[in-house]
Amino acid sequence: MRAWAIVLGGLAVWAAHFFVLYGIASAMPGRVGARWLVLIVTLAAIAADGLILWRTIGAGRRADALEAWIARLGGLGAALSLVAVVWQAAPAVAM
Amino acid sequence: MLEGWPPPILDPAGPYAWPVTVLSWVLLAMAAAVLLVVFAALWLALFGGERARQRVGGTRIVWLGGIVFPLVVLTALLVYGLTLTASLSERIRGDEMRVRITGEMWWWRVAYLDGDGQPVIHDANELHIPVGEPVVLELESADVIHSFWVPRLSGKLDMIPGRRNLMRIQADEPGQFGGQCAEYCGGPHALMGFVVIAHEREAFERLMAARRAREAGPPPAGDPRGAELFASAGCAACHRIAGTDANGLAGPDLTHIGSRKTLGAGILPNNRGTLMGWIGNSQAIKPNNRMPPYTMLSAAELRAITAYLEEQR
């Protein structure tokens, strides 16, 4: 289970971020407050991704090959998630 | 009716269409450029020399081609797309001319609204607008989902039962702009067209004034036998003609039928022949539309009704 948490952690952050954003946009359409809320949630998601990234970068040098592999996969996932999260927040700024 | 060539998407006629045309060209150029890059890489991978293949082979190209390059391109596009979306859907002022268009199986009900949102002019399947001014359309549906699309003036927007969607269109030059239902709505969905006609301001005012007067006043004398038949043959059960006893609401309003550009929801030019043919047996022209064939009318009766309707302008 721990291995899966590492592998999927970053992507799960993206998923959580996305669905919370969708919920905000649906529950408060057209309100300015929605945009602020989106930014707050985004900062939290970025922090979570950053945390995973920071933890996995170190773990990528583990002696056990599989553990290192899993950590690197998790790190890559968090990095991708970071990009997607930032994009996800773009509508709140650009629209 | 749509016109085909040049592709209406690339031939915009108003401020809600041309930014999308610019976007279309940018996207087409982007797609062509990226395609070129990918094909070049593929070509080198398959047919390149030893050195070229060494460059293409390896994780570096996956990072560069699969991550960094798309990241840059897509970020730029995303920002462009989002700002454009926002600017095209900016708030409606509220003082624009308003028309309610209701999608029905398989035609469009058109009602020009006054300042209080009350319908003052009733029509179907065609919309007259003044040049150079935004017009707000209230899009509704009476039955299933339809989608309103006049590509030279704007992108499409769905008409959904229980909802009202607002769309803005504006034409910068006089002319006729074809439209078409874009959401599959069963049966003859393929034959559900629409026309927008843009007039210079004065001509538009004259037209509207005449129509308002017509809706408020008595009907034109017309062929009395046709008027009588219109009522007795059952036409009046579905169609309305202002100022007469005909007040059916199931079919298109015929108060201005004589001056309409098209028949059968934008699919036929309106003239004596098509009008008569449509009344006689519209099923042969637009199968499964809701109007029954009137083959039981005698020749003279059919002519009389046609003549009567031609007068309704």
Add this chain to the structure above:
Amino acid sequence: MPRLDLIVPLALAAAACQPPPASGTSASAASVERGKRAIERVGCAACHTIQGIDWPRGRTAPQLAGVDRRGLIAGRLPARPDVLAAFVRDAPSLVPETAMPAMPLSETEAMDVAAFLLAGGD
């Protein structure tokens, strides 16, 4: 049909007033083309399926495919260009019980239409 005996001579008389007709087959290509456009303008095809006209293809009235090979117009008038032209302009005056209305065509346009129909729809 009490008036049938009257109609045909009338029609023929009407035809006789016209200048001598051009032969049905030798109408100019330009005339045929103008005829097609006139047909599209007034919407004949909403009732008649006409060879050479794609759209619409009405079924309310007789098909006009092969009208050039038919001997009679509306079952009783001779299929001559001049009669046909007169008929398409104002059918009720020739055959009062016809369903076909008088069509808003000029005399030359009517001749073009007749030329188109008799040319077999090309």
Add this chain to the structure above:
Amino acid sequence: MKSETGFDPALLDRFPTKGPRPDDELARLEEAWRAPKGWGLLTAVNNNYIGTFYVGAAFLFFLLAGVLALVMRVQLALPLQGVLPQETYNQFFTMHGTLMMFLFAVPMMEALGVLLLPQMLAARDLPFPRLSAYAFWAYFVGGTCFFLSLFFGLAPNGGWFMYPPLTGTTYSPGINADFWLLGIGFIEISAIAGAIEILVGVLKTRAPGMTLARMPLFAWAMLVFAGMILIAFPAVILATLLLELERALNWPFFDATRGGDPMLWQHLFWFFGHPEVYIIFLPAAGLTSMMVSALARTPLVGYQLVVLALLATAFISFGVWAHHMFTTGMPTLSIGFFAAASMAVSLPAGVQVFAWIATLAVGKPRCNTPTLFVIGGLVTFVIGGLTGVMVAMVPFDWQVHDTHFIVAHLHYVLIGGAVFPVFAGLYYWTPMMSRRALSERLGKWVFWLMFAGMQVTFLPMHLTGMMGMPRRVYTYLPGMGLEPTNLVSTAGAFMIGAGVALFVFDLARNFRFAVEGTAGNVYGGGTLEWLPTGLYSTRSIPVVRSREPLWDQPDLARDVDEGRYLLPGTATGLRETIITSPIRAEPQYLQIMPGPSAWPLLGALFTAGFFLLLTVQAYTPAVISGVLAVPSIMRWLWDTDRTVAEPEVDVGGGIRLRTYATGSGTHGWWAMVMLLVVAAMVFLMTVFAFLFVRGVHPEYWSDYGGKGWALPVVGLYAGAAGLVWLGRYLLRREGSTHWSPATQVLLAGATIALAWAVDFTGWRGTGFDPELSAQGALVMAFLAQQGLLAAVALLMVLYLAARTSRNLIVRPRSVTLDVVSLFLLYAAAQGAVTALITRLVPGGW
């Protein structure tokens, strides 16, 4: 090296073993796995047979859907053609989409999974062979009847997306729409069964040593694929269920005049529908990754990035469903979120494309048919991906949405992303299943006809769309400039048709099904499916030490075939496979597998009968068929969950494994958990529907006075959970009689039913009418779902009691009891949430 399960990895270094193997070992293995003959083949459950049937059936539906497409293209070749009348055309395009998506694409991927996965993982079979058989037969029978509806004019005509209100009874009064709703709903159930099978198979039956980092990419892809099915399909199952309820019982979920909302359908449908595209694409991408590597004769470049791409696609694809709804007038900010996610989802696709290109550059691919199809697919998919980025740009989508531009886009994506890779795969893997490989000479013709045909058909279609031709139109008017491109498209379609016909010819000429004596590893692949095999799969189960074991261990094939690895024969005399741990693939225990049986077939027939007879409104036969399905399925399960004489056996090399295992992490436990994930997703989607409709039309909602009813209902469910726990406790206790645990569980089942009855009575008492408002309809939908759970719970506890009466419950822990208790606990939990949520969400403004 670390261990995941306490198993010492060093033990695996004993392989390959030395010394001679017993003489009768192979004969006993063959005896255990012998396939039934003649008509008995219908009862076969082995993946070689079921997998081949499955691929064949899916391909058949591809051909049928393709024929429909050709007829449609003839109709559209010229304006106002009369080849297909309007109504028939509408049925044709509906059936084309439905067949391609539901009866070809997803089943084909599952079929390839069933066929290839056990070989790639070197498992004897997938963990639930009878479930595979059931899934296949249900799909085949249901799909065939569904297709035949076309000949009776009963085929659905509302489009494969079935938007209400067009598909409601008002505008589609016939049973055509019911055929879609019940037929497809049923086939989705079969797809879910297959997905559970595949998920557990990939997680639990990999060859020892095949860690996550050494899994073949197809296995990764299928893992992701199956996971996505579990999350995505419940949405469409719920949607079809709700629409069928609306049609049959007049419960207004989608009827705006009574507080429902047509947009609810679109959300549910596309929450399934967009991931569906990736559900189809990912397995094909997995196949491509494996073939690219094998054909270029070099390991895949960027394996880890590709794995990430698969996982990322799975996640992000769940955030793009509303890009099918950009023109519905959604709030601008929401649209923006979906546009951003639609951009993000193209990143992983790019990673895979460049990984394939890089691999081709490293290796030396030869010009053979699979290579051509792989490269053709890549080129086509890239074009489709680029138009995909274009339509992710909202304003551009406003213009081209629902035009032939989209038709072109989606065919580029699906043909390039799935059809071409599948054809490559058919050429590449046929030698594994056939005595003769397919013809290379014909294959090149097939490829060029299909590839050129594809471009000729769909490239001009982009223009057709931009010229204003909408989708789903049975004809168009002349004089709009649409004639040339449409004519060209039709010509191209016939080129594709010619290519496919040539392929069928090749198949007929060269395909000879065989398990032994096959054409073998024609293209030199390095993964385990190219080991010599029999019906039992490989003679012994190898220890995996790299990603391409056949390339890295030259003697592997010989050693495996000589029985020098694990489980060189049958340890118990029965069918069996080694269950390994999900991360490091360490051997855990030996699973005893069921053999051929007619019960899955009968169960499938009766289940199909139930749904199809319901469609044609033959209610009594439908109920009979449904009632017969239950004992058939129970009878098939009856043979499972038995112990054998030896609690532990030697699986070779002195490694001893248990023959019976219970508790979390066993294959049965995993399967039940996955099933519960499905149930939970259906429930979650219902909650979404409830809140969504509440948000859209609050004016139709009223407060319900009976909040007090929630208390006894929740109390009863809690009691049921307690009884379940007590039952498990009693089973472990030495002193208890063998009936005492079963009694507790029986009581628990009864309590759940009682709780449901109380909940239902509470609602009935208010005079709440499901026909009056969407709120009432949704409350009833919640209760109906819970009623179904309660009914299944009752069947389960009765089954458990029957086993108890035959003394078939293994002590101190029983797999049957484990899975039944899991289900009961879930049912109780969902029931409690149902009771609360239906009463506590406030009504009115």
